[in-house]
Amino acid sequence: MPPATAVTASRLPATAWRDWRSWPDSLANLWRRSLRFRTILITLALTALAILVACIWMALAIQNDLFQARKDQVLRDSLRATQAAQATLDAAAVQGDTVQIQNLWNSVRTTLAERSSTDMIAAFRIDREPSQLAPQNFTTPGLTEEVISDGMHEAVQSDAAQQWWQSVELPLADGPVPGIIVGQQLTVPDVGGYELYLAYDLDSASQTLGFVQTTLWIVGISLVVLIGAISWFVLRSVTIPIGEAADTSAKLAAGELGVRLPVRGEDELATLGRSFNAMADSIESQIKELADLSLVQQRFVSDVSHELRTPLTTIRLAADMINDHREDFDPSTARAAELLNAQVQRFETLLTDLLEISRYDAGSVQLELEPTSLAHLAEDVIGSMHQLAEQHGTDVRLVAPGGYSPVEMDPRRVRRIVRNLLGNAIEHGEGRPIVITVDSDQQSVALGVRDFGLGMTQQDAERVFDRFWRADPSRTRTIGGTGLGLSIALGDARLHGGELAVWSDLGRGSNFVLTLPRHGGVLTAPSPIRADPGDDSGAALDDFGLTQPIQIPSGDMPADAATRGSGS
Structure with missing residues (x-):
């Protein structure tokens, strides 16, 4: 036989399952029977829906504004650095000297690092043919050629005067972060065009957006709870008098004619209470009048039945005696004697039944x-x-x-x-x-x-x-x-x-x-x-x-x- 603990453990899930299955029925009964629960639930549902829509809209608007502002800042920064680097290239006189070109290329890299707010820079020669004069391509950590898409390469190569950008995920040492890559062409003297890319991470903007969204959700949930509490307190002041009216009405319907509603203040609920009490007074008065009238009727029927028994007994004896001698009468008189005797018997039965009915009405039957x-x-x-x-x-x-x-x-x-x-x-x-x-x-x-x-x-x-x-x-x-x-x-x-x-x-x-x-x-x-x-x-x-x-x-x-x- 298994231990008692094992049996108890096996029963708990079934009990919990039965309790869980009964929750919908309990909520449905509460929904049908409780005005306060129904009103608060509807208020909370509509409030939560409105706050949810507002929070989502605000979050999306803030996200778009943050991204747009950061993107414009990145494009200006990249354009400024690119123009400074091109100015450095245009001012140099290298005359086909490989050493001078390489020194110039190093100066360009220094200018880009100083004039831009990012250290993720990459440059790739557009013409892939081998050249003794052309400087080598270079990349920095976080911005490798794999990060740049083929579409970005094609766009930058297609137009030397246009600035291009693309949202990407930058593989940094701490993990991937959202970022923007800005691409534009540089022209190196005696060599040709280069694709210049500058990458900017958006991690700070993402953190700001996360903080704003968290704040919005906390404020939204707090508003729902606060509105629910306010609704409960407001409804309580209204539903308590309504509940009292319902209980008093039920007692009045059950026959407790003396119950009345407590009246507080001078508002609409107080007016309702006074009107209800006046109606109850009128009903109680009319019911008492009807009860008194019914009692009078019962007494009248009972008294008449009792009072009629004495003369009816005499009439019954006379009718029986006449009926016993009907053979001595002519046919019409004999028939009248038979009818008289039959009707007297019926009258006596009717009085007996009326007396019995009066006992039932009076509640005195044992x-x-x-x-x-x-x-x-x-x-x-x-x-x-x-x-x-x-x-x-x-x-x-x-x-x-x-x-x-x-x-x-x-x-x-x-x-x-x-x-x-x-x-x-x-x-x-x-x-x-x-x-x-x-x-x-x-x-x-x-x-x-x-x-x-x-x-x-x-x-x-x-x-x-x-x-x-x-x-x-x-x-x-x-x-x-x-x-x-x-x-x-x-x-x-x-x-x-x-x-x-x-x-x-x-x-x-x-x-x-x-x-x-x-x-x-x-x-x-x-x-x-x-x-x-x-x-x-x-x-x-x-x-x-x-x-x-x-x-x-x-x-x-x-x-x-x-x-x-x-x-x-």
């Missing part, structure tokens, strides 16, 4: 939890509504692969949900079969009520849980609904921490799915039953096996049933 099997509860509800289903010619079947294990729930409220869903399915199912599915998994239990009736559009399905809303207002209720059942059912489901979903399609029917968490809290996983059945009306009947009777166990599922599918 659950009475006890272990309950959802499958057995659904079976009981189906049995209690068997007569209603027969009246509508509807066959109700239960498919329960799971949901037998007891789950903590309020059985009265869950039973009310199932009764409401089944009653709506019977009323709108057009006499077609209704399938109630119960299933479960480790996180939740679910019950689905599927009918194959007319169905609803997507827009109607989104409003089906609204109070007193009806998909078809012209359609009469056949089982005395109040229009509050689904709204109460949704409230009961959410009170358990569950959800009530709906799927519906015109011509294919509807499917309501109630999902409750097994262990309280809120749902964190998909429901064991899908809201969208994903089938058509004809195929669904065969898929559910409605041609065969379905046996519902009277006790808990066998121990091995918990491992089948999603059931438990």
